[in-house]
C-alpha cells in the first residue's frame with residue numbers, strides 16, 4: 001500500500017448542484033460512481049490537497065495550518081475552472097473524516113499521523129473540451145508513517161530532463177496532471193536507485209525547481225537558508241513554515257531566490273520539504289552524470305534542527321507560532 005499504513009472506514013462526499021456546492025455527508029463506500037464521459041477521465045479536471053492530523057500527548061488532535069490548504073484549493077479550483085468552495089464545506093469534509101476515523105489516528109509518540117486527502121473532480125457527461133457543469137469534493141484519510149524510506153536519513157536524488165509542469169502551466173497548483181507527468185521521470189530515477197527526482201525550471205533547465213512532490217531548500221556555507229523562487233513550483237506550506245522557523249526561531253537569514261544547479265556547491269546541506277516528505281535530508285544530487293554530495297553525506301546539523309523544531313510543533317512538544325494548529329474536536 002506504499003505510504004498509507006491502512007485504509008480507513010469513512011470518507012466524505014459533497015457534490016455541486018447547478019454548479020453550487022451542497023452540504024456533503026460521510027459514507028463507507030470507497031468507490032465513486034460517475035459518468036464515463038466525466039472530465040476527470042478525459043481532460044484531467046482534478047486537483048487535490050494533502051494535510052495531516054497529529055495526536056498530541058494530551059490526546060487532542062490538531063491539523064497543521066489547514067487555512068493555507070483552503071486558500072490553495074481555491075486557487076486550484078480557479079485554475080481548473082471549477083466553483084470556489086466555502087470554508088465551511090472544506091473544513092466540514094476534513095473534520096468529519098478525522099472524527100469518523102478517530103480509531104485510526106496514530107497515537108502520539110509513534111512518529112505517525114493521519115494523512116488527509118481532499119480532492120475535487122469535474123464530473124458528468126461532457127464530450128467537448130470545456131469545464132464540467134458539476135463537481136465532486138471528497139475527502140479520505142489514511143494513517144501514515146514516513147514518505148521516503150529510512151525516516152530521517154539522507155537520500156540520493158537525480159535531476160531529470162523532463163518537466164512536471166510547463167513554464168506558464170499549472171505548476172503552482174496541486175493539479176493532478178502534474179503528478180501524472182511526474183510518474184515516468186520518477187520511474188527512471190528509481191530504476192537507477194535514486195530516492196527521487198529534482199526538477200529544473202522548465203524554461204531554461206538551469207535552476208532547481210522542486211524535489212518530486214516536495215520543495216527544495218539548501219543551507220549555504222555562511223548559514224543562509226535558501227529556497228527556490230520560481231513560478232512553476234507548488235508553494236509548499238511546509239516550506240513557508242520552515243522559512244519562518246529558520247528566521248524567527250533559529251535566527252537565520254533566509255532567502256527565496258534562484259538556485260542554479262551549476263552553483264550547487266554553494267550549499268553545505270540540503271533538504272526536501274512537504275506534508276508527506278516532512279523534512280527529508282538530501283545526501284546528494286546527481287546532475288549530468290556528476291554527483292554532488294552535501295557535507296559528509298550525513299544528516300546536517302541545521303536540517304536536523306529544523307526537523308526537530310517542525311516535528312516538535314506538529315506533535316505539540318514545542319510551542320507553535322500563533323494560529324498554526326487547529327484543533328479537531330473529537
Ligand code: PLP
Nearest residue numbers: 213214215234236237238274275
Ligand atoms: N511540491 C509538490 C509538487 C507537492 O506535491 C507538495 C506536496 O504537497 C509539496 C511541494 C509540498 O507542499 P506542502 O508542504 O504544502 O505539503
Ligand code: COI
Nearest residue numbers: 050051213274275276277
Ligand atoms: C503532500 O505532501 O501532501 C503530497 O501531496 C505529496 C504526495 C503524497 C503527492
